[in-house]
Amino acid sequence: MKLIHPIVLFVFFLLIHVHPSEQLVYSCNSTAACGCSTNAASVTRIVGGEVASSSTWGWAVSIKLGTGGLCGGSIIASQWILTAAHCVDSYIASQITVYAGSNTMWSGQSRSVSTIFSHSSYSSSTKQNDIALLYLSSPLNMVDTNVKIACIPSVSSSTLSAGEWPPANVDTVAVGWGTTSSGGSVSSSLRQVTMSTIAATASMCVSVLNDVTRQFCAGIQCGGRDTCQGDSGGPIMIFTTSNQWVIVGVTSYGIGCAGASYAGVYTRIAYYQNWISSTMSGGVPVNPTSSNYIVSTVISSCITQSTASTTGATATFTVSKSAGLFRSSILMSTLIMVLLLI
Numbered sequence: 001m002k003l004i005h006p007i008v009l010f011v012f013f014l015l016i017h018v019h020p021s022e023q024l025v026y027s028c029n030s031t032a033a034c035g036c037s038t039n040a041a042s043v044t045r046i047v048g049g050e051v052a053s054s055s056t057w058g059w060a061v062s063i064k065l066g067t068g069g070l071c072g073g074s075i076i077a078s079q080w081i082l083t084a085a086h087c088v089d090s091y092i093a094s095q096i097t098v099y100a101g102s103n104t105m106w107s108g109q110s111r112s113v114s115t116i117f118s119h120s121s122y123s124s125s126t127k128q129n130d131i132a133l134l135y136l137s138s139p140l141n142m143v144d145t146n147v148k149i150a151c152i153p154s155v156s157s158s159t160l161s162a163g164e165w166p167p168a169n170v171d172t173v174a175v176g177w178g179t180t181s182s183g184g185s186v187s188s189s190l191r192q193v194t195m196s197t198i199a200a201t202a203s204m205c206v207s208v209l210n211d212v213t214r215q216f217c218a219g220i221q222c223g224g225r226d227t228c229q230g231d232s233g234g235p236i237m238i239f240t241t242s243n244q245w246v247i248v249g250v251t252s253y254g255i256g257c258a259g260a261s262y263a264g265v266y267t268r269i270a271y272y273q274n275w276i277s278s279t280m281s282g283g284v285p286v287n288p289t290s291s292n293y294i295v296s297t298v299i300s301s302c303i304t305q306s307t308a309s310t311t312g313a314t315a316t317f318t319v320s321k322s323a324g325l326f327r328s329s330i331l332m333s334t335l336i337m338v339l340l341l342i
Helices: 008-016 156-161 269-280 321-342
Strands: 023-026 041-044 059-067 068-076 080-083 096-100 107-117 130-136 171-176 193-198 213-218 234-239 243-251 264-268 310-312 315-320
Touching: 023 234, 041 193, 059 080, 068 243, 068 269, 080 243, 080 269, 096 130, 130 269, 171 243, 243 269, 264 269
Parallel strands: none
Antiparallel strands: 023 041, 023 315, 059 068, 059 096, 068 080, 080 130, 096 107, 107 130, 171 193, 171 234, 193 213, 213 264, 234 243, 243 264, 310 315
16 A cells, blocks of 8 residues: 655645635725725635725724823714714813824824713613614814724614624724733734624623613624723724714623623614714714615634635625735646645
């Protein structure tokens, strides 16, 4: 019996352990009134997230609390910031500064806060109604191409009462300057992470969720992707069939970060559409042309992600696997050459 050459075994081992690097490029509708930044969002499905490219999340703001506290937020109008109530619960307006238009933490256009509008029924113990609006002392300069307005979902009450919106297994992207591990250091650069919404009945959600109506879970079944300390108040978003990013949640709380047993919990923005509009009183938030989500292609389980290209109605994005396929093709060629030589 002829023995298999060691080189063949080595190359075969490399082949089965090399996976393609999947990259989603979301090209948004540049004429839209909200939910589209200057540059397309390129998201690689890597564990733990990655540094965001410049001018891809123009509505994301870093919020400085007091002398050094950190939270995130989103621009929903030139003078209005959406964030979490627990971020600002212990501060007065004069202690808060908002920074917009930069991927670097506490950089870019800076504005002091004139008024804090926290939800009147916010509970610090359960984090129910963990939502707040900040009214800036002066409008942001929206001529700045690095500054954009985020979309707020437009979802009917019947849809909300019929079940979770967004439902389970929908692709999301969360961004923030928070720590990359529980108890770690914050990031000076904006980071992004891809996750899926998780059903309220799933074990990793049931154990952390306090209010299925006002909150939802996101993560992946085997852990490894999550928001963390310092990301609070920042947006978690879906890409809709109108090629716009819509904020579906505000980062609220979790148990640790990126563990396999616990999902992250987010304030369900669709539930607060009326509260946001009434609080802004005249500065009505902008809704997307469509709030229809794209069917998930991500990471809802521990199995290696699908390599299929994806198209969702008028919204198109590509799955680029060139780097991984290039490596695999080299290895395959090497294997063939070795077989021919021995």
